[in-house]
Amino acid sequence: MHNNPILRISTKILFAPIILFGLYVQFHGDFGPGGGFQAGVIVASAFILYSLVFGIEEGKKLFPSNINLILLALGGIIYGGVGFVSMILGDEFLAYNILGSSPKSGQHIGILLVEFGVGLTVSNVMIALFNAFASYDRIKEK
């Protein structure tokens, strides 16, 4: 599809706004509709669009597989890490209240970090799934 100028140009224009929208949904999550799952999918869709238009190889150059794997695991570690911090501070696993000066700010910090971890993992799982299915034939030819 990379020969089609309309697709190419519009992908380049859309790429940044998609990610920006993803970040909006991500950080809006603790006040209103949104959150890590939705934002993760939106952010991943920008990278998937890029791979669709410019080809899977170019997509992997933009976002290498090993970084993908690291971020994928990192998201889960952030989630668990928040739980561990509240455990070490002397409360139950994932009890956010103790994270801030007041229960309210504690809940705020907790949910923000946890949703960030979720977003990171979801977006990277989406990209990893897309790459896995898209490169299937190539593996077979080799």
Place this chain on the structure above:
Amino acid sequence: MMDILIKNLPILVVLCPLMTSLLVVLIPNIIFSWGLTTLSTFLTFLFSILLYQEIQIHSYISYAIGKWIPPIGIEYIIDKVAIIPIIIISGISFIATIFAYKIMPEEIEKKSVSKVYSLWLLAVAGLIGLVTTGDAFNLFVFLEISSLASVALVAMGAQKNKQALVAAYNYLIIGAVGATLYVIGVGLLYGITGTLNMADLTNRINDLNNNKALIAGFGFMIIGIMVKAAVFPLHIWLPRAYAYAPSAVSVLLAATATKASLYILARILFSVFENSENLINNTLFFVILPLSIIAMFAGTIMAIYEKDIKRLLAHSSVAQIGYITLAFSIGTKASIAAGFIHMFNHAIIKGGLFIAITSIGFYIKKRVTINNLSGLGRAMPITFFCFVLCSLSLAGLPLTAGFISKLYLIKASISSDGIWIAILILISSALSVVYLWKMIEVLWMREAKKIVINENPKIYLSLIIITFLNIYFGLDASLVVNGSFEAAEKLIGDLK
């Protein structure tokens, strides 16, 4: 620091493997990823031992995730019943991880080894989570975690034998249907009671005795769990999955995978629905009892005619699961205790047998079938010796762990006027000697091929540990027996 550790033990047994599985995937080096996996399973085992000590003091620990008070939040419950499967799963997974050191890189290509270990830990976390959680929906989540991880693990066997893909696909579809049935049941119960917390559920279904939705929900839940526990005739996924998974994985799955589901079966029958006595008694007598008896014989007979040794052991697992569910279905305190005793003993017996057979497969570099075994017993005395001891334990000879479980099972069935059940158990045990003898005869009596095998201590170390456990718990079973009786008492109270 120690009090924080003690306070958080119920979640740590799940979190430790879950979190390290995320770290392991980042380590490309085979040795280091194995080391971290071993460390993690060891810590999990240590935590479960600490938890066991805590349980002796408090006898009931409830842990509210995120400090959301149950029944609103998710609650983890550890009591004298749950601690048995937790110790089984964490202990056996530790032994299986030690065993995996040499075997795993042999069967899996280098770049995916760390991913396999990651899945391995994920499966362990899922199985322990199944046991600890006190929330019916959270249980479904762990059911999915453990079975998806196990499916992927089974599929990794495809690098050696393409049959593994078929096995994994079967496991995936049948397992998914089972999980769906379970969640339909949970949905129905949630519809009529408005709660997902198991303890709360027990209280709220108290005055709904003949509600049709309650009965339907119960049926769906039980069938779903029976698929996961591989109760006959819902065991179809099991033989293939165990036979074609990578060797180390079949050790892990064979020893642990069905135990957690069997525990949930007991918990749903005797704890969640304890107030619907009619329903439970009918289910036990008309569904679980006949199926268990058929399983005992069908599994054993299929094992007798099987040529592929891993499949043979898998069929024998179906029969052994039959013993456990049979013990549950009699429904007295002594019989439920016998079920838990056999749950523990079967884990160490089948773990030992699978380790022995996969080590033989490792040495001869071929798929282990009856014909490939001729005379190998003389070439590998240590492996063979441990294999014979574990076989004797499976058959239930005195001084082995298997004897203890058969003894209590038969005692329990006789004391509840089920002499015919005791006779059937004896016949089925006698039949199991047939397939065990078939293997031992080929290993020892046939003419030896002229091959020299240097047994590797890294491989037989775990085999020796598990064989020692078989003998130790045959000589001094007080730990297991007392624990199981306390568990049974907790489950059904002093009523019966």
